Amino acid sequence: MRDIYKGELVRLSAMDAGEAGKAFARWGRDSEFRRLLGSDVAQLHSAKAAQTWLEKELEEASVNQHWFSIRKLDDDRLLGDIDLYVYNWSARDAFVGLGIGEREFWGKGYGTDVMRVILRYAFTEVNLHRVTLTVFEYNPRAIRSYEKAGFRHEGRMRGALNKEGRRWDILVMGILREEWMEQNDNKPAN
Amino acid sequence: MRDLFRGELVRLTAEDPETRAKIEVHWQRDSEYRRFLDTEPAMVVSEKWLKDWFEKRNEEGYGPNRYVFSIRTLAEERLIGFFSLWVDLVHSEAWVGIGIGERAFWGKGYGTDAMRLCLRYAFTELNVQRVSLGLMDYNPRALRSYEKAGFRLEGRTRGDVQRAGKRHDSLWMGILREEWLAMQNGEKV
Numbered sequence: 576m577r578d579i580y581k582g583e584l585v586r587l588s589a590m591d592a593g594e595a596g597k598a599f600a601r602w603g604r605d606s607e608f609r610r611l612l613g614s615d616v617a618q619l620h621s622a623k624a625a626q627t628w629l630e631k632e633l634e635e636a637s638v639n640q641h642w643f644s645i646r647k648l649d650d651d652r653l654l655g656d657i658d659l660y661v662y663n664w665s666a667r668d669a670f671v672g673l674g675i676g677e678r679e680f681w682g683k684g685y686g687t688d689v690m691r692v693i694l695r696y697a698f699t700e701v702n703l704h705r706v707t708l709t710v711f712e713y714n715p716r717a718i719r720s721y722e723k724a725g726f727r728h729e730g731r732m733r734g735a736l737n738k739e740g741r742r743w744d745i746l747v748m749g750i751l752r753e754e755w756m757e758q759n760d761n762k763p764a765n
Numbered sequence: 766m767r768d769l770f771r772g773e774l775v776r777l778t779a780e781d782p783e784t785r786a787k788i789e790v791h792w793q794r795d796s797e798y799r800r801f802l803d804t805e806p807a808m809v810v811s812e813k814w815l816k817d818w819f820e821k822r823n824e825e826g827y828g829p830n831r832y833v834f835s836i837r838t839l840a841e842e843r844l845i846g847f848f849s850l851w852v853d854l855v856h857s858e859a860w861v862g863i864g865i866g867e868r869a870f871w872g873k874g875y876g877t878d879a880m881r882l883c884l885r886y887a888f889t890e891l892n893v894q895r896v897s898l899g900l901m902d903y904n905p906r907a908l909r910s911y912e913k914a915g916f917r918l919e920g921r922t923r924g925d926v927q928r929a930g931k932r933h934d935s936l937w938m939g940i941l942r943e944e945w946l947a948m949q950n951g952e953k954v
Contacts, residue, residue: 638830638854664829664854665892702855 579696580643582688585654587643587696590633595644596626598653602676611714612674614736614745639664641701645675645689654680657693659701667704669697673717682716690724698755705751711736712744725758726750769886770834772878777834777886780844782819785835788844789815792866801904802864804926804935830854832891836865836879845870848883850891857894859887872906880914884945894942901926902934915948916940 580587600622602608609617620628636642641659646652655675662670671693675686697703708726710717726748734742770777790812792798799807827833829852836846846865852858861883865876887896898916900907908918916938924932 661829661854664852665890667857667892700855702857 579700580692581648582692584648584685584688585645585692586648587657587689587692588646590629590642590644590656592626592629592633594653595656596624596629597622598676599625599629602655602674605676605678608674608676608678610738611711611717612672614711641693641696643693645685647680647685652677654685655689657689659693659697659706661701661703667702669701669703669706671697671706671708673708686717687720687723690721694724694750694755695759698752703752705749707747707749710746710748712746713738718746718748721748724750725755727754769890770882771839772882774840774875774878775836775838775845775882777879777882778837778844780835782816782823784844785819785847786812786815788866789819792864795866795868798864798866798868800928801901801907803862804901832886834883836875838870838875843867843870845875846879848879850883850887850896852891852893857892859891859893859896861887861896861898863898876907877910877913880910884914884940888942888945895939896945897937897939900936900938901928902936903928908936908938911938914940915945917944 600620603618603620603625606617633642639661641661643657644653645655645657647654654677655673657671657673660670660672662668671690673686673690673693675681694706697706706726708721710721727750728746729749730747732745732747735745736743793807793809796807799805822833825831831852832850834848835844836848837844845867846863848861848863851860853860861880863876863880863883865871865879870876884896887893896916898911900911902921912918917940918936919939920937922935922937925935926933
């Protein structure tokens with residue numbers, strides 16, 4: 576059977592609160608990254624605060640949450656994190672959130688690769704029916720990447736964000752099990 | 766839409782730990798009931814112990830992999846039993862355990878009615894693909910009831926239970942979503 580944690584460029588690895596806490600604190604100083612990642616007000620956190628927060632989150636991790644750090648295959652470097660959160664089991668729908676904190680690896684296929692890995696995980700390991708994500712209008716690089724990974728545009732929350740003194744839309748994207756199966760020639764094990 | 770919590774004879778309820786503990790004190794004294802329920806040694810515990818236990822379960826809450834209901838009769842609101850569903854979320858399978866503690870209500874269709882509600886809940890609310898259960902071969906009344914509700918006997922672990930000096934088999938039953946849907950006679954679920 577194939578290694579479900581491994582893509583072409585990256586692999587999923589276990590979250591380590593100490594290591595990830597340091598990385599999150601460093602990545603968080605990049606305000607652009609922060610704004611691409613989430614809609615909350617950008618704030619700075621110490622490595623220690625990030626580690627404490629991570630320890631708590633990881634301790635509470637449940638059957639609903641599949642949270643991984645992302646490592647480069649060639650040199651094992653930590654690039655970011657990806658979180659698949661099953662928010663509705665009776666519908667078998669999960670939200671996915673992805674951040675590549677190391678900006679020198681933006682736009683080079685690393686994010687697309689890890690998204691393909693997490694979709695395979697979602698549909699063949701967790702056996703979900705659909706995966707949902709939201710992305711901000713001012714992040715065309717991510718939108719392109721999600722399209723490449725197989726997501727379709729499903730909706731748009733108009734003016735849901737206020738950044739840089741203007742309103743932006745939040746886009747909703749999704750992929751269904753059948754669509755993913757079709758994209759993979761109905762051979763999920765390959 | 767249909768009332769998921771109401772059957773022909775019983776309805777499903779949530780009970781306070783106090784109420785649940787008080788009635789469990791009576792049910793547990795019936796050693797035959799205890800032996801039908803599971804394979805643990807029959808045991809009696811204090812009302813305080815039971816209340817703490819139910820309180821702890823309450824704090825843990827319900828879902829997404831655990832659902833517990835009490836069973837009351839429609840006619841007199843009598844609290845007569847309970848069932849629990851444990852869901853294997855990844856494989857979309859639920860295990861059910863059911864107990865009718867009030868023996869005056871044994872063999873009269875109350876358990877079967879509650880199990881039908883349980884299956885409707887599992888297949889149309891939790892959306893699972895199968896429901897499984899286990900019982901002991903010395904409980905033919907339950908076997909018949911589960912068959913009536915739609916379960917099929919799928920397997921038997923020979924001689925894995927010892928009760929009253931004799932070896933007994935565990936029986937394993939299951940019902941698939943397609944089978945349950947076919948039983949609904951085209952009625953809207």
